[in-house]
Amino acid sequence: MKILRYVSGILLLLMYVLPVSAAADEGERAFGKAKSTYQQLQNSTKNKLYRENWLRVIQGFEGVSQAYPNHDRAADALYLGGKACEGLYAISRRKDDARQAVDFYDRLPDRYPGSSLADDAGYLAGLILERILDDRPGAYLRYKLIVDKFPQGDMLPLCREGEVRLRLYAPRDVVVTKSQVSQPAVSTSSREVQVNQVRSWSSPGYTRVVVELSRLGSYSAHLLGARKGQQPRLYVDIKAGAIANQVPASQKVADGLLQGIRVGRPDKDLVRIVLDLETFKDYKVFTLENPQRIVIDVSGKRETVLQAAQPELHAPVVGTGSRDAIAKVLEKTPEEKPLKVTLPASTLPGNLRRIVVDAGHGGKDPGAIGPSGLMEKNATLAMAKRLAARLEKELGCQVVLTRDKDVFLPLEERTAIANRVGADLFISIHANASTNRNAQGIETYYLNFSKNDKAAAVAARENGTSLKEVGDLELILFDLMANSKINESSRLAAEIQKSLVDQLGRHYSDVKNHGVRQGPFYVLLGANMPSVLVETAFISNKTEEGRLASSKYQDHAATAIAHAVRNFSQDSKTIANK
Numbered sequence: 001m002k003i004l005r006y007v008s009g010i011l012l013l014l015m016y017v018l019p020v021s022a023a024a025d026e027g028e029r030a031f032g033k034a035k036s037t038y039q040q041l042q043n044s045t046k047n048k049l050y051r052e053n054w055l056r057v058i059q060g061f062e063g064v065s066q067a068y069p070n071h072d073r074a075a076d077a078l079y080l081g082g083k084a085c086e087g088l089y090a091i092s093r094r095k096d097d098a099r100q101a102v103d104f105y106d107r108l109p110d111r112y113p114g115s116s117l118a119d120d121a122g123y124l125a126g127l128i129l130e131r132i133l134d135d136r137p138g139a140y141l142r143y144k145l146i147v148d149k150f151p152q153g154d155m156l157p158l159c160r161e162g163e164v165r166l167r168l169y170a171p172r173d174v175v176v177t178k179s180q181v182s183q184p185a186v187s188t189s190s191r192e193v194q195v196n197q198v199r200s201w202s203s204p205g206y207t208r209v210v211v212e213l214s215r216l217g218s219y220s221a222h223l224l225g226a227r228k229g230q231q232p233r234l235y236v237d238i239k240a241g242a243i244a245n246q247v248p249a250s251q252k253v254a255d256g257l258l259q260g261i262r263v264g265r266p267d268k269d270l271v272r273i274v275l276d277l278e279t280f281k282d283y284k285v286f287t288l289e290n291p292q293r294i295v296i297d298v299s300g301k302r303e304t305v306l307q308a309a310q311p312e313l314h315a316p317v318v319g320t321g322s323r324d325a326i327a328k329v330l331e332k333t334p335e336e337k338p339l340k341v342t343l344p345a346s347t348l349p350g351n352l353r354r355i356v357v358d359a360g361h362g363g364k365d366p367g368a369i370g371p372s373g374l375m376e377k378n379a380t381l382a383m384a385k386r387l388a389a390r391l392e393k394e395l396g397c398q399v400v401l402t403r404d405k406d407v408f409l410p411l412e413e414r415t416a417i418a419n420r421v422g423a424d425l426f427i428s429i430h431a432n433a434s435t436n437r438n439a440q441g442i443e444t445y446y447l448n449f450s451k452n453d454k455a456a457a458v459a460a461r462e463n464g465t466s467l468k469e470v471g472d473l474e475l476i477l478f479d480l481m482a483n484s485k486i487n488e489s490s491r492l493a494a495e496i497q498k499s500l501v502d503q504l505g506r507h508y509s510d511v512k513n514h515g516v517r518q519g520p521f522y523v524l525l526g527a528n529m530p531s532v533l534v535e536t537a538f539i540s541n542k543t544e545e546g547r548l549a550s551s552k553y554q555d556h557a558a559t560a561i562a563h564a565v566r567n568f569s570q571d572s573k574t575i576a577n578k
Contacts, residue, residue, distance in 0.1 A: 027064070027071035034060030034077065038084060045371045045542070049437065054088035058100070065107070075115035078108045082121060089132070090369050098132045101125075109145065119153025122146040126162050131364035134292075136169035136196075137214075144170075168246045169196070193217035194242040195271055198263060201416035202255035206299040208416050209261060211236070211273055216292040221285045231259065234275040234283055236294060241271030257300050288412060295412050351569045352425065354398045355391055356418040359384035360430040360533075363408025368433035370545030376431045377406065379548040383536060384429050386558040394562050395569070397424075415527040425492065425565065426531035428524070431539040431548055440541045441512030442504070444497040445533040446489035447525065448518035488530035490516065492568050496534055499564035500557060507556055508547070530568075534561065 038057045040047075047053045061081035065074050085101035088094075105125035109118040126142035129135040143162035146155055153159075194214040201208045218239040226232045243263060251261045259276040266272050279300040286295055359381040361367030367376025381403070388399040400421050402414045418426040432443065493516045501513045524531045536557050537544040547553040 027068035027073055030067065031064050031071075031073035031077055034064055035080065038080060042087075048087070048091060049371070051088065051092060054084060054091070057084045058088070061104075069111070075108055075112040075117055078104050078112075079117045079121055082108075082124060086124075086128070095133060098128050102128050102133070106142075109150070113149065116153075119146045119150040119155040119159070122150070123155040123159050123162070126159065130162070130166065136166050137171045140166040140170050168244065192240055192242045193238055193271075194244055195238065195247055195263065195273070196244045198247055198251065198261055198273065200251070200253055200258070200261060201413070201420055202253065202257070206297050206419075207253065207255055207258045208412065209258075209273075209275060209296040209298070210410070210412060211238075211294040211296070213238070213292045213294065216287060217241070219294060221283070221296070223280075223283070226280075232277045232280045234277060234280075234296070234298060236273045236285065236296065238271040238273070238294075240269050241265070243271055258298060288410070293410070293412075352395060352397050352565070354400065354421060354423050355395075355425045355427065355565070356400045356402060356421065356423040357384045357388050357391070358402040358414050358418075358426065358428040360428055362403050362406055365408055368431060368539050370539040370548070371437070371542045372545055374539060374545050374549050376433075376539055379431050379539065379554075380429045380536075381406065382551075383548075383554045383557060386554050387427070387429065387561055390558045390562040391565060395566060412525070415525060415531065418531070419528050423529050425568075426524070426527050426529055427496075427561065427565075428521075428531070428533045430533060430535050431537055432535035433540040434538060435540075437540055437542070440510070440538045440544050441514045442497065442500050442537065443514035443517055443535045444493040444500075445517050445519045445521060445524075445535070446486070446493045447521060447527070447531065448486060448490075485527070485530045489524075489532055490518075491571070492530045492564075493532045495564040495568045495571075496532060496561055499560040499567070500534070500536070503560035503563065504553075504556055507552075510543075 034057065037060055041053050041057055042048075058081055061077040061084060064071075064077035065081065068074055082101045082104035085097055085104060089097040089101065102125045105121040105128075108115060108121035112118060122142050122145055126139040126146075129142065130139035140163060143159040143166065146153060146159035147163050150156065192214070193216070195211060196214060197210075197212040199210045199212070219236055221234065221236045224233045224235070243265065247263055249263055253260050257278055259278050262272075262274040262276065264272055264274070273294075273296075275296065275298060277298065277300070280298065281300040283299070284295075284297040287293065288295060359377070361375075361377035361380060363377070365377065367380070369375055384401060385404065388401055391397060391399045400417070400423065402417050403409055414428070415426060432439075432441075497513070497516050501511055505511045519533075521533050524533060537548050537553075539545050539548055
């Protein structure tokens, strides 16, 4: 009898254990299959280019998390699902893919707080929100959640730095709890458009004011002419607006054109940005994205002489969690320091004395990414540094880099720097990209209208906008082109294109010449000097990606551009003397 009872007990135990063990095995197999598919995709440069391959991997991890929510591998599936979404975003550049990565990461600390990956997922969600989606309130919530709920996690130091870095963006009246992490982060209301920052740059021809917003809403610009005892004023009203705590109520400018800037709320649902003018001729107002901002350019006859100055562009790195110091660049107006210029005797008297070289993209904006992972921002920075050295050596002029580190600079700030230092030329260095992986070659752009679909597509990519917005930009260009040195820019572009094709063709057998093109590029808007954008190669082409990463190619390209600038300068001198 004892033996029968013992055997019955064993059988009863097996009835409960075997189904559980079988389910555990099924969950392990499902996760292993999804992980294997992911690893195979990671090992294939070609397959990574196709969206459906990424979606298959993402769906596999999603399936594991839904079918086996109590399995040990469910948390691992969510984490790798987030990583796969990040991989897809690196190829597609679609923000919906980045948002899906955040969704995967958010579910992990919420559902599996005991997982060792919970704090890693929270930190990665914060990084995506901060650096890709420009949702700093949302990023703050993720960092704070990890600090509050996972004090033993290895991501604690990085999340604590993120919490401190974004404290000014903390949503008002929000109590952070674990369940809130999956909710969209807003300020006080989903309707509100919050003014996060107001910056200004003074240039010889105009003053630029940039109003950075949490999102773009309804706004209108108004001009009040001079009255008895009162100078003219320009103001922009933002409906359903709020003001972040760090935005000062007033800023003194006193540059001979703009007295100062005031920010206030005449009504509870309205924010008003007032520009107190000293003199006035005209103004332009337009919007840019990533982050959302309103740009106001005011021109007039300046009574004072501006001292050439170069903004301090590069914030110090804060701890290990701010590798590109993005937060410092975004949270503060760049300090301006006097630019002490000591120019050597030029071999070209009366011609080029100062050139601004702009390395495209940077910081949170990687630009295009090649098949092997080379980021445009890194290739352009390396080439810009070589070009600067070459120009200084061969032309005896001073060269100012818009950035000499991996930092983010808004597009409108780049030409503002060139105007501020009184540059004679502005050259923006980029790498091209195409969905056709066989596309290769060189092309050079200058600011103008373009009905060419290809040129418009390139402008949309470099501007970080849609093709529709590129069309809308043409309306703005009517008033800007008169002062944008179009003829000189087209000559400079032609010299650079010819020199690049000729000189690179001596070292590489398959250099394709796509010619000089016109396009509505944000980075060239408002420049008071000849300005061009150079697409030095196709980073989306594996062969040309390898060249862009090569110091030899960078040197050859820099030499070619410097040679072109010399020819342009000599031709300009000849034309001027005729």
